Amino acid sequence: MRFASSLLLLACASLGAGLAQADVIGPPRVNDAVIRGEGFPARLSDFAFFTQARFQMPNAGVHPYALNTPLWSDGAEKLRFIYLPEGTQLAADGEGLLKFPVGAAIIKTFAFGEGEGEDRRLIETRVLLHRADGWVALPYRWNAEQTDAVLALTGGRVDLTTPAGEAISYAIPNKNQCKSCHSKDGQVIPIGPKARNLSAEWLGAMVKQGALDKVPAGGGTLPSWRARKASDPAAPLARAYLDVNCAHCHQPGGGASNSGLDLRWEQADPHAFGIMKRPVAAGRGAGNMDFAIVPGHPEQSILLYRMDSAEPGIAMPELGKSSVDHEGVAAVRRWIAEMK
Amino acid sequence: MNRLAPRHLLASAALLASAAAPLAAETHRVAPGEGGAERLQEALILAEAGDVIELGEGRFTLTDGLSLDVDGVTVRGAGMDKTVLDFTGQQGAGEGLLVTSDNVTLRDFAVENPKGDGIKSKGADNIIYRGIRVEWTGGPKESNGAYGIYPVESTGVLVTQSKVSGASDAGIYVGQSRDITVSENIVSFNVAGIEIENSRNALVTNNIATRNTGGLLVFDLPGLPVMGGGNVILRENVVKDNDTANFAPKGNIVASVRRGTGVLVMANDGVLIENNAFENNPTAHVMVVAYVQPFDDARYNPYARNVIVGPNAFGRGGDDPQLDGKEMLLAAFGGALPPVLWDGIAQGDTGLRIAKGVTGWTLGLKTPGQSLAEAQPGPLMLTPVESWDFPEVGAPAALEARLK
Structure with a gap:
C-alpha cells in the first residue's frame, strides 16, 4: 500500500496534479x-x-x-x-x-x-x-x-x-x-x-x-523444510510434514475424521497420530499391514506405505498428488525408524 | 461462464423478501459422450438445492473422482444397467463419487471399477441410495476397492434396491451413523456383504447376501470418533452360500472373517436376529463374539451385549467350517456344527439369548481376548426366552416418502 501511494506521489510530482489520473499512472487496483x-x-x-x-x-x-x-x-x-x-x-x-x-x-x-x-x-x-x-x-x-x-x-x-x-x-x-x-x-x-x-x-x-495487528506468540515454530539438515532431529520435521500435508483431512472435523487418525502438529497422543493404531477403512491401502505406525519399523507402517504410493486407492494424500514425494517419505521413514 | 449468477441474485432477492421462499427446482440433463465427465462434474457443482441431475443412458468414462456438495440434490440415471459411471481408468481420488451434503438422493445408475471406494457419503444426513449398482467387474480380487456403498458419519441413511459385487471389504458399509435402513439389496462376492459398524438404530431387512465371505456383519470397534454401536435388527434376509474365500487385504478387520459366515456380531449393545433364512454357510450361520484385540479406549466395551437370536430358518450349514480343529469339531457334532456359534463371553446378564428351538455351540471362553487355546467347546446350554423387548429402528419415514 505504502509503495503504491509513494508511486502515486512521484507521478503527481512529475506530471503535475492535473494529469494524475489513475489509468495513466498505474495499473487498476485489485x-x-x-x-x-x-x-x-x-x-x-x-x-x-x-x-x-x-x-x-x-x-x-x-x-x-x-x-x-x-x-x-x-x-x-x-x-x-x-x-x-x-x-x-x-x-x-x-x-x-x-x-x-x-x-x-x-x-x-x-x-x-x-x-x-x-x-x-x-x-x-x-x-x-x-x-x-x-x-x-x-x-x-x-x-x-x-x-x-x-x-x-x-x-x-x-x-x-x-x-x-x-x-x-x-x-x-x-x-x-x-x-x-x-x-x-x-x-x-x-x-x-x-x-x-x-x-x-x-x-x-x-x-x-500495518498488515497484521501484532506478532503472534508461537509464530514460526514449525521447522524450515528447505533449510533442513541430515543432523536435524527427525520428529519435528516429520510431524511438521504430516501436519502440513495430511492434517487438513486427518483431524476431528476434517475430511478423514472417520479414520480416527489425527496428524495435527499439536496432537500429543501417540495412538491418535498413528502409533500402533489399526486402520478403519483403509481397504487395500492397508497393504497387508496391521498398524499405521509400528515404531522402529517403517516397512510395517501403513502410513508410510500409503505416502510411498502413487496408485489411486492406495496413495495418500488422495488429492493433489500424482507422484511420490521421496524427500517427504525419507523424512517420515527416518522418524519411524528411529522411534523406540 | 458465470451461468448461475442470475439465479444467485434471484435467490438473495427472494431471501430478502421472505425468509424461506423455496426455489424452483430445475432438471439438468447430462448425456454421456464427448466431455461427459466434465459436464457431469460441472452439473454437480452448479446444482442448487432441489435440483435433479438426470444422467442419460450409456457409459460415462471417468479419470477422476466425482463429488457433490449441494444439499437436496437428486442424481438419477436411466437404470442401474443403463447408466454406467465407468472408473476403470481412474487416476485420482479415493472413491468414485463423494457426497458431502444433506438430503441427497442417488438412484438408478451404476459405478464400475472404482480404484478406491464406490460411492462414499460423509456427514451427509438423510441420504438415499436406491437402485444403485456398484461392481468390480473382474470378480472378487484383493486389488478391488474397499467399500461399494459407503455412508459414514451420517444421521438418516436409506440404502435400498441396490446391488454391490466385488468389494474387497464390505459391499454396503454403514459406519459411525444413526437411523439407518438397508433393505431389498443384493450383495454378492464381497468380503462382507453388508456391514454395520459403530452405528445405532439400524434395520437390515429383506436383503439377499450370497457368495460373500461373510453375509451380514455388525461390528463395534474401539478408537473411532463415533462409538457405541447397537440397536441393530437383522430381519427377513436371505443369507446363503457365503463361501467365497476371504480376499480382503490383511490389516483390515474383515480380513479376520472366516469364509462361510452368515451373520457375524462383534461387540455391540443390542442386536436382534430374527426371521432370516440361512442356507449353506459352511462355517456358521450366526456367530456372536467379543472384540478380541487389545485396545486402549476407555469409551469402548468389547462385549457383545443383549444379542438375541430369535426364530430363523436354518438350513444346511456349519459343515465345512474354517476353524482350527475342524475335523474333531465336526466329528463331535455329528458332521455339521449347529447354526449359532457363541464365544461364550458375557458381561453380567447381558449375554446371548436365544428363542425356543435355536441350537448352537459355544467356545466356552470367559473374557474378551482370551486365547482360543483355552476354548472349551460344547453345545449351547441356554434357556430359551419366550419374548423380548427391542426398539423398532430404521431410517426416518421421510426418506421412504421422498421416493414416492
Whole structure:
C-alpha cells in the first residue's frame, strides 16, 4: 500500500496534479467487488491481483508469503499471496491460522520449470475469497500463452514433467475438491497461513506495514523444510510434514475424521497420530499391514506405505498428488525408524 | 461462464423478501459422450438445492473422482444397467463419487471399477441410495476397492434396491451413523456383504447376501470418533452360500472373517436376529463374539451385549467350517456344527439369548481376548426366552416418502 501511494506521489510530482489520473499512472487496483460479490469470476485477471500476471508481480495490497514447511504438490513451485483490502489487516490468533477480514483473498499459483522468467510455466492458480458468508475456493487454469488463467470449476489434467524428472498427469482440483482439503466441520477455511508455519521475519514485517495487528506468540515454530539438515532431529520435521500435508483431512472435523487418525502438529497422543493404531477403512491401502505406525519399523507402517504410493486407492494424500514425494517419505521413514 | 449468477441474485432477492421462499427446482440433463465427465462434474457443482441431475443412458468414462456438495440434490440415471459411471481408468481420488451434503438422493445408475471406494457419503444426513449398482467387474480380487456403498458419519441413511459385487471389504458399509435402513439389496462376492459398524438404530431387512465371505456383519470397534454401536435388527434376509474365500487385504478387520459366515456380531449393545433364512454357510450361520484385540479406549466395551437370536430358518450349514480343529469339531457334532456359534463371553446378564428351538455351540471362553487355546467347546446350554423387548429402528419415514 505504502509503495503504491509513494508511486502515486512521484507521478503527481512529475506530471503535475492535473494529469494524475489513475489509468495513466498505474495499473487498476485489485477488484474488491468481485472478491466480495456473488458469482465465480471467469478469469483470474478479473481480480487484478497481479500487475504482470505472467511474472506474478503483486498489485497493491497483495503480500507475498512463504511457509516454513510447505504442502508438497508433485514438486510444483508455489507462489503464495495474501490480499488485504485497503484499511484492513490480519489479526494474530496464537500459533494458529491468522484471522482474515472479509474481502481478503489468498492466492496460490502452481508453477513448474526453472527460474522466474520464460522457462517457468504457470499451471494453475487457486484462490480463496473471504466473502461475507464465508470462504469460497476456486481453481483457475493458465492458458497456453500464459497471459491469463481461466476458471476451471471442474478441474482438469495437465501432462508435465516434475522436477524429479517424472512424466505425470498433473491434476488440477475441481471446486469441490478444493473444499475436500479446505474444510472443517463442513465450512471452507484456509489451511496454510498459520502463525507457527510463517517465519518470524515475515510476521514482523507484516506488523511493521500495518498488515497484521501484532506478532503472534508461537509464530514460526514449525521447522524450515528447505533449510533442513541430515543432523536435524527427525520428529519435528516429520510431524511438521504430516501436519502440513495430511492434517487438513486427518483431524476431528476434517475430511478423514472417520479414520480416527489425527496428524495435527499439536496432537500429543501417540495412538491418535498413528502409533500402533489399526486402520478403519483403509481397504487395500492397508497393504497387508496391521498398524499405521509400528515404531522402529517403517516397512510395517501403513502410513508410510500409503505416502510411498502413487496408485489411486492406495496413495495418500488422495488429492493433489500424482507422484511420490521421496524427500517427504525419507523424512517420515527416518522418524519411524528411529522411534523406540 | 458465470451461468448461475442470475439465479444467485434471484435467490438473495427472494431471501430478502421472505425468509424461506423455496426455489424452483430445475432438471439438468447430462448425456454421456464427448466431455461427459466434465459436464457431469460441472452439473454437480452448479446444482442448487432441489435440483435433479438426470444422467442419460450409456457409459460415462471417468479419470477422476466425482463429488457433490449441494444439499437436496437428486442424481438419477436411466437404470442401474443403463447408466454406467465407468472408473476403470481412474487416476485420482479415493472413491468414485463423494457426497458431502444433506438430503441427497442417488438412484438408478451404476459405478464400475472404482480404484478406491464406490460411492462414499460423509456427514451427509438423510441420504438415499436406491437402485444403485456398484461392481468390480473382474470378480472378487484383493486389488478391488474397499467399500461399494459407503455412508459414514451420517444421521438418516436409506440404502435400498441396490446391488454391490466385488468389494474387497464390505459391499454396503454403514459406519459411525444413526437411523439407518438397508433393505431389498443384493450383495454378492464381497468380503462382507453388508456391514454395520459403530452405528445405532439400524434395520437390515429383506436383503439377499450370497457368495460373500461373510453375509451380514455388525461390528463395534474401539478408537473411532463415533462409538457405541447397537440397536441393530437383522430381519427377513436371505443369507446363503457365503463361501467365497476371504480376499480382503490383511490389516483390515474383515480380513479376520472366516469364509462361510452368515451373520457375524462383534461387540455391540443390542442386536436382534430374527426371521432370516440361512442356507449353506459352511462355517456358521450366526456367530456372536467379543472384540478380541487389545485396545486402549476407555469409551469402548468389547462385549457383545443383549444379542438375541430369535426364530430363523436354518438350513444346511456349519459343515465345512474354517476353524482350527475342524475335523474333531465336526466329528463331535455329528458332521455339521449347529447354526449359532457363541464365544461364550458375557458381561453380567447381558449375554446371548436365544428363542425356543435355536441350537448352537459355544467356545466356552470367559473374557474378551482370551486365547482360543483355552476354548472349551460344547453345545449351547441356554434357556430359551419366550419374548423380548427391542426398539423398532430404521431410517426416518421421510426418506421412504421422498421416493414416492
